[in-house]
Amino acid sequence: MYRHAGFFFNDGMFIDRADELNFWSGKNRTDMAEPSGQHTMDRMVPPFKPGGARRPPLPLMILAAGIAAATLLPMAYLAIRALESGFGVFEIVFRPRTLSVFLNTAILAGTVTAGSVIIGVLIAWLTVRTDLPWRKFWATTTCLPLVLPSYVGAFALVGALGPTGMVQSLLQPLGVERLPSIYGFPGAWLALTLFTYPYVQLSVRGALRGLDPSLEDAARSLGRSAPRVFREITLPHLRPSIHAGALLVVLYTLSDFGAVSLLQFNSFTRAIYVQYTSALDRSAAAVLAMMLVMLTFVILMTEYRMRGRALYYRSSSGSRRPPTVVPLGKWRLPALIFVSLVSLMALGVPLTVIVYWLFRGLMAGEQFAPHAQIAFNSLIVSGQAAVAGVMAAFPIVILAVRHPGMVSRVCERCTYVAHSLPGIAVALALVFFGARYVPALYQSMAMLVFAYVILFLPLAVGSLRASMLQLSPRLEEAGRILGRSSGRVLWSVTFPLMRPGILMGLALVFLSCMKELPATLILGPTGFNTLATRIWGATEEAFFARAAAPALILVLVSAISLWIMFAHEEGSGSRGRFR
Template sequence: MTDPTTGHSADRPAAAATPLAGRRRVAAGRRPSPVLLVPACAAALLAVLPLGYLAVRALERGPAYAWDVIADDRTALLLGHSLGLTAAVVLGCLVLGVSLAWLTVRTALPGARIWSVLVTLPLAVPSYVAAFTWLSAAPGLAGFTGSALTLTLVSFPYVYLPVAAALRRTDPAQEEVSRSLGHGRMRTFLRVTLPQLRPAAAGGGLLVALYVLSDFGAVSLMRYDTFTRGIYTSYRASFDRTPAAALSAVLVLMTVALVAAETRTRGRAGHARTGTGTARPAEPAPLGRLRLPALGWCGAVVALAVGFPLATLGYWLAVGNSATWDPGTLADTSLTTLGTAAAGAALTTLLALPVGVIAARHRGRGARLLEQAAYAGHALPGITVALALVFFAVRYARPLYQELPLLVCAYAVLFLPVAAAATRAAVLQAPPVLEDVARSLGRSPLAVLRTVTVPLAAPGVAAGAALTFVVCMKELPATLLLRPTGMDTLATRLWTETGAGSFAAAAPYAAALILLAAVPSYLLGRHRT
């Protein structure tokens, strides 16, 4: 057995650990340098700012007023809509994700590798783009049905990816024992395989639930009232921001409850091999007469999730002309989107670097607290983060209100965990002994960071920056609230044109957004393979 802290056999005496392992432990125990600690604390403070805003703003007019907002009938309606939509989408994603993972990983499905790529492509389609395509083709879908359909089709890969990975890691020996005892394939799947997939499926379901609760674009275009749309409407309808803050606080509590519930579903049970060696690959199960239905199922899902949006965009592009959309405006909006996303990715990566290095190289309560604080924005919808920054700018930094730096800061709060996780993983793969050698030669902490740590972790940091760039391009609610007056991105322009029913005018912006997001996504995929 391997000790995860040293990478050596647990049966080997402690004295036999190599000097490299010893240096790794020393590096982990050393207190962070101020060169890292100061910017990391600044990043953490920026990330927790929205939580402080909610506490101050929601109680600004007293707990009684906040409770009246929360206890209002409309709040109960928003709660029912949000929970119902979340339950429907999570259930649909579990069915799609688990079935597709089983077909592509554990069966003799023709073209399984190609299908495994195709079923991940919906991640590149923003929810509001998918909503636009469905709404333009079938206006009657507006409401719960259209929202559930759209969000299910764009988010089921969040379940598919972890379940497929779990199936590849699962030892098939237990399934073979079950089959040898006379159990059929279906009973073996339900009694043996499915329990081993529960943690992966629950984790994917949690991601889907958080995505649905924070989604603004799809439900707004489908005109279905959830908390995010209710918060935006409350913000736009009144100068009193307390109702919007109170609704945001309820939404945050819902996300915390979901995370806690998912943690409880994991339990303490685990499924691990106790023998030596590695698990052999599972023998693909023959499909027999189910071969054509299985191909039809995969084809239908890909056609609805990817083919239909692309075909609809193609139709509206063919229908549109210079009278419905202006190529010059499209080019200017595309450049603005690229510049804004690049600025957001640059600031986010810069703030994530010290957080990721401290998380990878240091232990202790302070380092854990710093990392958890930096991840606070991950549980907050974009509209809540935007409201917090509006409040902060109006009260304490008036010149920043509706200026580009404030929007870039919102991107940093929302997507700091994306860049920090990539940085942490990259730094963990770099040998810390090289940093120790540089320090022993008299290099300052800043010089070690600049000449040793960053170059070694550069590929992983760049991958995190590319992913951050993509999600910044697609972000909608924070951009709507914080963009400078007169500035449009592809996301906001699409939202505006679709809201006005100008589908032909919206199509070029949707197509340009997918095209621009596809380039870094492709490069990121090549890097990870």
């Protein structure tokens, strides 16, 4: 579900790139030629380069390439499976129902992104640059909706405003027979906007805080009016961050399954699922999945081509004055109402609904024993995926960090592909692939774990990579020269020093798996339930009380994972000791 947060933090957009720069400049060598980007790095002589000159050992290369291929193969198979139906493909692609699904998806993605950008930028600006009362408090509460997986948010919405929801049952005695329907586009739009605007807000907040106020002052001193300064100076500086946030929102909306399926809005992910579970011929599901994958690729490619310049658009980090505070004047009250309303809707309502249904369930004698089994299921399968994911990440990371070059870059990039694709498409690809080539694994836990590894490998790669970049290759060389083989050096020097990164990778993969919904739904063995599938299933059948306890557990889990990400982001600059 919000695994795109991982994309945000780990795709080399922020942390990785910054770490790299820190690493190189932090070495503080007098004879360092020039600040090294990715390109100069490849050509540099050894003192500046971590042993990358030597050709990577063959076994390592084969292992890494194998892992990279394993993450890509199922996707390739999805294409084959979709094309197998021959001309039937065109029949499916061009039928009116497909067109309406496509339009639904596009409209939803567009409107959610627009809504998120408006809310996100406004809140970021209000909490950073104005005299809004209790700015710190609002900055925190408006970010917190990130901890709600979309299906939990949808559960909250349905549980509150649905036909048998909280509001309805409270209003029933007052003679209200029927609330306006929450299902369909309005509900899906509301849920997704409320739970994705923090991506924009966080990204813009960072840019606003990084913006050197002297730039604005300089523009003012050169005779520009305040609104023009905002348009000519501030906004261009915010554009890359808005861009980055919006990309996350688009990808999130495209890949979201929980909210659209629970709110019964027929976008791609829901249509794929319906086709997959109800139709005998699964070609339609494959074709739809392929279309969704292509749509995602188009967006990623467009973004990639536009990214080039934007990435280095950040202002310098010299000592500077705190940003100028804009007095809100008569807009203070409306602004206050706005942030309160957003916080209430995105955070207050869901938490209230969860607690409300928890109590309703308790009073109605809802049994909690089954939840223990389900939580245990989640724990076991996520734990296995975490260990497998970190183990699979190691060869990729060692290759990428210690032997930078074409091969290692390709391998690393490959692992990101599946991660940026909708989980339902990846799951479907695995279903087809498994049914055809490894029927023994079909509907097994192993298959589910494999899907988790593919989906969340970049989270592990990102954490391991960051911690390995902080590790001077001289340490490993010292180990070799002191007479230990490379394997033993890995064991006695590299691994112990990378422990924080390893733990972080384990935690991130584990927590992401706990929250994963579509792949679990499609690939899980029959009768196998996790917290996520339980919330989804119970909400769909309007057993809100049954969904409350798992939802509460998952919110806690998400909160922990979010906290880890932020702690890491902040700590990544200050671990100079191991350099």
